[in-house]
Amino acid sequence: MIKLFKYLRPFGFQVALIVVLIFLQTMADLSLPTLMSDIVDKGIAMGNTAVIWKTGIYMLIVAFIAITFNISAGYLSARTAIGFGMNIRKKIFSKVTAYSLDEIDKFGTASLITRTTNDVTQVQTTVFMITRMMLMAPIMAIGGIIMAVTKEPKLSWILILVLPLMTMFIVFLTVKGFPLFGIVQKKLDRINLVLRENLTGIRVIRAFDKILYEQKRFDNSNMELTDATLKVNRLVALLFPFVMLVMSLTPVLIVWVSGPLLENGSIQFGSLMAFIQYSTQIMFSVIMITMMFIMIPRAQASAVRINEILESDTSIKNSVKTQFPDKPAGFIEFRNVTFSYHGAEQPALNDISFTAGPGKVTAVIGGTGSGKSTLVNLIPRFYDTAEGEILVDGINIKFMEQEKLRSLIGLVPQQSRLFTGSISDNVKFGNDSADDAEIRHAAETAQAYGFIMEKKNKFYDIIEQGGLNISGGQKQRIAIARAVVRKPLIYIFDDSFSALDFKTDAQLRRELRKETENSTVIIVAQRINTVMDADNIIVLDEGRIIGSGTHSQLISACSVYREIVESQMTLEETV
Ligand code: ADP
Numbered sequence: 001m002i003k004l005f006k007y008l009r010p011f012g013f014q015v016a017l018i019v020v021l022i023f024l025q026t027m028a029d030l031s032l033p034t035l036m037s038d039i040v041d042k043g044i045a046m047g048n049t050a051v052i053w054k055t056g057i058y059m060l061i062v063a064f065i066a067i068t069f070n071i072s073a074g075y076l077s078a079r080t081a082i083g084f085g086m087n088i089r090k091k092i093f094s095k096v097t098a099y100s101l102d103e104i105d106k107f108g109t110a111s112l113i114t115r116t117t118n119d120v121t122q123v124q125t126t127v128f129m130i131t132r133m134m135l136m137a138p139i140m141a142i143g144g145i146i147m148a149v150t151k152e153p154k155l156s157w158i159l160i161l162v163l164p165l166m167t168m169f170i171v172f173l174t175v176k177g178f179p180l181f182g183i184v185q186k187k188l189d190r191i192n193l194v195l196r197e198n199l200t201g202i203r204v205i206r207a208f209d210k211i212l213y214e215q216k217r218f219d220n221s222n223m224e225l226t227d228a229t230l231k232v233n234r235l236v237a238l239l240f241p242f243v244m245l246v247m248s249l250t251p252v253l254i255v256w257v258s259g260p261l262l263e264n265g266s267i268q269f270g271s272l273m274a275f276i277q278y279s280t281q282i283m284f285s286v287i288m289i290t291m292m293f294i295m296i297p298r299a300q301a302s303a304v305r306i307n308e309i310l311e312s313d314t315s316i317k318n319s320v321k322t323q324f325p326d327k328p329a330g331f332i333e334f335r336n337v338t339f340s341y342h343g344a345e346q347p348a349l350n351d352i353s354f355t356a357g358p359g360k361v362t363a364v365i366g367g368t369g370s371g372k373s374t375l376v377n378l379i380p381r382f383y384d385t386a387e388g389e390i391l392v393d394g395i396n397i398k399f400m401e402q403e404k405l406r407s408l409i410g411l412v413p414q415q416s417r418l419f420t421g422s423i424s425d426n427v428k429f430g431n432d433s434a435d436d437a438e439i440r441h442a443a444e445t446a447q448a449y450g451f452i453m454e455k456k457n458k459f460y461d462i463i464e465q466g467g468l469n470i471s472g473g474q475k476q477r478i479a480i481a482r483a484v485v486r487k488p489l490i491y492i493f494d495d496s497f498s499a500l501d502f503k504t505d506a507q508l509r510r511e512l513r514k515e516t517e518n519s520t521v522i523i524v525a526q527r528i529n530t531v532m533d534a535d536n537i538i539v540l541d542e543g544r545i546i547g548s549g550t551h552s553q554l555i556s557a558c559s560v561y562r563e564i565v566e567s568q569m570t571l572e573e574t575v
């Protein structure tokens, strides 16, 4: 929590102002009971009307000042807390955008989302409470005690009895409650994850009739969250009645004790009333401190989770001295590259070496899980290699500026992601400065022009969230157009033709050939047809290269390749 306070720095002046306002307000509040006792003891008891009027007006003014200061302080607190939350969210967002996929995998998307929303809100609310109430509580408590004791020293032993009792009870509950708050946030992450999976996978869940199963999974997480929250709330529920009880019994005790003293005239009626009011003010501040004890551990659990994000640095950084080829050509070389995912037992890629050059098409084929996507994801440096190196135009990509490296690459990922916006916006995502003619040309190359023209608003047709309103094949083609409009030196197609029919696939690759004459093209595919005419075909199996060469070379030299060919050829012939 303390670490996060540095994000309060921009609000330093406001916070200082709040402190001053609250101090003055508390002073005003503390003077009211004394003024009132003056009215009673010096005015009413003595029948002095002038004193009643004078002190009464004085009280009104003081009360008005207290209210004005209170409202201003509240306004400033709200502004400070909201601004504080906004700054932290902004910081988290920029941090997460800079993360390599390694860190994103580590935290998990669901957790990153809860941390940015729920956890920040938790901390933000606490800052509001601190500035709004908790600053006031200690001043009020100490001031109240001083005033009460000077007013009626004979009764002050009651406070000495009550206050420690209250404090001990609160501390006890806080110590018990602290670990629970962390658990609640974890359960919230879990429920977020299940919900996300359910919503994004709703089609699969329905198709496989897993609604009941998913329902159970959700119920379980929901139950766990409920249990944890219940435990926390039970503690809190114990706390408040106890505090309220003490608060109501104390005046009773005071009145009871002071009865005889009133009778023999050793205390006056007005100052007894003032003493009761002071003790209420003190108790009230103790309640505020109680709330602080409840809120701060809770916010602390959230703050820890936020700090985890803010403090874990991306593992992929630009090196201090970056290099870049004078005349990039797009030549790629893998040298003995081995790579493992975070926490995986076996490397996903093992001792991979190959080269891919401009004007050539390099294809990667292999079963699912053989490491094809992993291989191409290393080229834009989404992950860093464990061993070996990847060179682009003879320079190790670790020494290149990431932005520059990526500017050379047009990537069509296996999962084509489109963004909410028009088709034109989505294509332009690849190149902001593309004009209409270039966008149209890219769409034509990607075989997307035909279906775009059939849309009501053509290029300005809106793609909904996640691209749900267009087909998988259409999505892939827009993603391809997005890469083409970039005119990159390196094209990477990760299984990008799988949702296309054979005819469109062939047509698209013919058009692409014209476009990519001087570029390095890497095509990942499952279909023999797609890779057959590549200049070099790499056959991957369990993360290792088990053969490479042209189609005809591989047919005679690589048994796995021959098997893939045979299985697919017979299939097509029978169709
Ligand atoms: P392909 O694209 O050939 O189907 P991938 O490259 O996607 O294969 O996956 C290769 C292996 O790496 C698989 O065993 C897969 O389970 C694992 N893998 C892929 N992505 C991740 C990830 N983000 N974290 C951990 N393991 C992964």
Ligand code: MG
Pocket (backbone or CB within 6 Å): 372, 373, 374, 414, 495
């Ligand atoms: Mg893949």
